[in-house]
Amino acid sequence: MTTTGCAPTGNILAEPRLTIDGKLVPSADDGVFANVNPATEEVIGQTYDATAYDMDRAIAAARRAFDETSWSTGHAFRKRCLLQLHEALGNHRELLRSVVVAEAGAPVVLTRTMQLDTPLSENLRWPAEMIDTFAWERDIGDSDLFGVHSWRRVLKEPVGVVGLIIPWNFPVETTLNKLGFALATGNTVVVKPAPDTPWNATHIGRIIAEETDIPPGVVNVVPSADHLRGEQLVDDPRVDMISFTGSTATGRRIQERGAATSKRLLLELGGKSAHIVLDDADFPSVLGRCAFSTCVHSGQGCALLSRVLVPRSRYEEAVELIAAGFARVPYGDPTDPAHIQGPLVSARQRVRVLDYIRVGREEGAWLVLGGGRPAHLPRGYYVEPTLFADVTTEMRIAQEEIFGPVLTVLSYEDEDDAVRIANDSPYGLSGAVSTASNERGMAIARRIRTGSFSVNGGVFHGADAPYGGYKASGLGRQTGPEGFEIHLETKTVAGTGTL
Numbered sequence: 001m002t003t004t005g006c007a008p009t010g011n012i013l014a015e016p017r018l019t020i021d022g023k024l025v026p027s028a029d030d031g032v033f034a035n036v037n038p039a040t041e042e043v044i045g046q047t048y049d050a051t052a053y054d055m056d057r058a059i060a061a062a063r064r065a066f067d068e069t070s071w072s073t074g075h076a077f078r079k080r081c082l083l084q085l086h087e088a089l090g091n092h093r094e095l096l097r098s099v100v101v102a103e104a105g106a107p108v109v110l111t112r113t114m115q116l117d118t119p120l121s122e123n124l125r126w127p128a129e130m131i132d133t134f135a136w137e138r139d140i141g142d143s144d145l146f147g148v149h150s151w152r153r154v155l156k157e158p159v160g161v162v163g164l165i166i167p168w169n170f171p172v173e174t175t176l177n178k179l180g181f182a183l184a185t186g187n188t189v190v191v192k193p194a195p196d197t198p199w200n201a202t203h204i205g206r207i208i209a210e211e212t213d214i215p216p217g218v219v220n221v222v223p224s225a226d227h228l229r230g231e232q233l234v235d236d237p238r239v240d241m242i243s244f245t246g247s248t249a250t251g252r253r254i255q256e257r258g259a260a261t262s263k264r265l266l267l268e269l270g271g272k273s274a275h276i277v278l279d280d281a282d283f284p285s286v287l288g289r290c291a292f293s294t295c296v297h298s299g300q301g302c303a304l305l306s307r308v309l310v311p312r313s314r315y316e317e318a319v320e321l322i323a324a325g326f327a328r329v330p331y332g333d334p335t336d337p338a339h340i341q342g343p344l345v346s347a348r349q350r351v352r353v354l355d356y357i358r359v360g361r362e363e364g365a366w367l368v369l370g371g372g373r374p375a376h377l378p379r380g381y382y383v384e385p386t387l388f389a390d391v392t393t394e395m396r397i398a399q400e401e402i403f404g405p406v407l408t409v410l411s412y413e414d415e416d417d418a419v420r421i422a423n424d425s426p427y428g429l430s431g432a433v434s435t436a437s438n439e440r441g442m443a444i445a446r447r448i449r450t451g452s453f454s455v456n457g458g459v460f461h462g463a464d465a466p467y468g469g470y471k472a473s474g475l476g477r478q479t480g481p482e483g484f485e486i487h488l489e490t491k492t493v494a495g496t497g498t499l
């Protein structure tokens, strides 16, 4: 970190400022941190590095906006503001596209879907429209308990101030999911972006401040290089809820620290999702595509399929078909629309992924393909598409989240064995089955302990579809009606006489 502040650079992608109480401001001490393009390793600009004082001000602003304005009760106003933001962000689509490619290393082709265009089209609109149809109040009938004749109503009210802690892998998608649902339900928020990907969030803060009627303090955006700014949100008693996406280790720390102030938690954590390929599946087509569902965005997706389970009787044939797909993965420069795999987000992540590849070799797995830094890409945090076969379920590379373009192939004896291996994981985020029979696929889906599951390539993502994990993959659901409800408190009111 330096303390020179942010001199204007003419780089239109840069938005170095914090958003606090409706104003775009530098950090209190003018400190900054570098934003690095992972495809070139070049510093593309600076972002103001929030201090503890800045975070404190942001929390105070969110608290005041919740306690002292009509944001929490004004349903129609909230809906109008969210749709206004939806439109404003759409007007800045190309700027946000360039930012997410430059700072996250996201392949531009992915910005046509999950990295940008899909969240821009639905993550604010869907919860905004839910405001009109949601049962904010319901009559549960009269009661004569204790001889008192009472009418009774159940009210749904926002939780309060929500801290949104964002990861770097799908930053716009995660931020808009969290913002849309937290705001539609009447909460106010403090957004803490990941240190590697601050500008998409600082731009969203600027657009809110400059182009919407969202009142000051309702949305605050506080970037920092220091993870402790996130922890400050977790510790502060003025914050009622934390909505976090990221690693299981950090999620567990948030659970521990959040207990001190009884935080409501929405945690979307890691995964090690298994793809079960049944013996009746179309092997060439299904196995040829395995590389895509592992290597897309360099494997930096929590629900990506990083284990594939194939029948032992057809093991060699299966490995050959998967390897052929891996050899064809188009990867490299993320601005090239042909590439589905770009760089890892940082040098630190590359070290981590290469370390897992070393562990896999030491554990005795067979490195079929890849395993190193690509010789033709000397700059950028790239790792080759990597395939491990002869993997057994107790190996670390079969159990731990690598978050890189690394697939592990395991074999199973029969369907029960496949289900057992798929479930033999601390995680429970997602999974998939490929089979000639959808009935067989659904029967497998019912037996897998995960929060989402794909049968024959079905897509479960969507603002209207609940998303989250079993076991170490998280707590609660974001998106869908469940993702709306989790941001609400429930109040039962009873009275006598007539209302």
Ligand code: NAD
Residues within 6 Å of the ligand: 165, 166, 167, 168, 169, 192, 193, 194, 195, 226, 227, 228, 229, 230, 231, 232, 234, 245, 246, 247, 248, 250, 251, 253, 254, 268, 269, 270, 271, 301, 302, 349, 352, 401, 402, 403
């Ligand atoms: P992380 O979980 O540590 O960071 C995610 C976010 O949490 C960032 O905004 C970070 O600043 C914040 N944070 C970190 N420590 C915190 C704390 N103690 N209290 C509050 N907030 C805190 O993830 P990482 O270190 O960037 O990546 C490490 C690994 O996490 C990856 O290799 C990958 O396996 C996993 N990961 C998973 C996802 C996912 O979507 N499941 C996303 C990102 C990373």
